[in-house]
Amino acid sequence: MVESKKEIIVMKNISKSYKVGNNIFKALEDINLTIRKGEFVAIIGKSGAGKSTLMNIIGCLDSKVEGEYILDGLNTRCSDNRLAEIRNNKIGFVFQNYNLLPKINVMENVELPLIYMDLDYKKIREKSIKCLEKVGLKEHIKHKPSELSGGQMQRVAIARALVTNPEIILADEPTGALDSKTGNDILKMLNDLNKDGNTIILITHDKEIARKAKRIITIKDGKIISDTKNNKYRNEEEVYED
Ligand SMILES: Nc1ncnc2c1ncn2[C@@H]1O[C@H](COP(=O)(O)OP(=O)(O)O)[C@@H](O)[C@H]1O
Ligand SMILES: [Mg+2]
DSSP, rough: OOOOOOOOEEEEHHHHHHHHTTTTEEEEEEEEEEEETTTTEEEEETTTHHHHHHHHHHTTSOOOOOOEEETTEEEOOOHHHHHHHHHHHHEEEEEEEOOOOOOOOHHHHHHHHHHSSOOHHHHHHHHHHHHHHTOOGGTTSSSOGGOOOOOHHHHHHHHHHHHHSSSSEOOOOOOTTTTHHHHHHHHHHHHHHHHHOOEEEEEEEEEEHHHTTTEEEEEEETEEEEEEOTTTTTTTTHHHOO
């Protein structure tokens, strides 16, 4: 079955400037970008290229930009409260350092994004357990993050990203703190989620990681310098061989 090719991200002439002393520094310049539902995209660039700046905009963490950014049909030029609402509904974040709360257990960490939604507690718990099952951690729901390995903690973070059923999973260097075997397992998991229809955006400085995605966008000095289909993604086995 072919997924509908709905446009999830549409950026038109997005630029971002920072004031540095008396100078204006353009961290992003005229970014035009469309990402459709079901894509698996890597955004790659060297340190200082503008990846974090772009991620903050995609993730609705920064709307003080020039240009237009439409996320799933919604204009992100809006109040901060509205932007937070869009962010909570549309984006699931996965960060390099997992960002789990240490004092609560795995299940409670995954429930967090749902706490502010108007759901009854039974439903929240159900959704949390379902997502933890999906990432293979059902046996660990009562554990504290500190009782888990790095790879397991990142799987908790993925479950937490999934629990709101977001339009996009935005993963910023998700394997940056992991050894290569564990990192590959995490990338495989993201690939499986993409096969289930999730839209994945992976931000990385590492070519080997970017080649796991189906489309690779390269940024340099705040500009998109290439945007290509990943020819290596002919078949998954080849991409994920160890
Ligand atoms: N708050 C800021 N103030 C001034 N310059 C910034 C700020 N944030 C980022 N920059 C600059 O913008 C450029 C892009 O940064 P960033 O998006 O963090 O790149 P990357 O994530 O690819 O390493 C860099 O030259 C960086 O120094
Ligand atoms: Mg960065």
